[in-house]
Amino acid sequence: MSKQDEGFDYHRYRTLLAEAVDESSRLAFIDLLIEERARERLKAHSTSERLAITAKTVASILGTSRN
Incomplete structure (x- = not known):
């Protein structure tokens, strides 16, 4: 992680990860990461x-125009 990705909000994701204390919230966090990465790829x-x-x-x- 020497170079942070442009547009990747490390602070936000670290906070969400810290708040993911049970399985359902961890799965929701994983879904969010997948969805946001898919959106980035579609935009690219x-x-x-x-x-x-x-x-x-x-x-x-x-x-x-050359003719």
């Missing part, structure tokens, strides 16, 4: 697709 994928579409559009514009 969406950003990647948007950048790819933008690059393709720019390439097609530059390609047709």
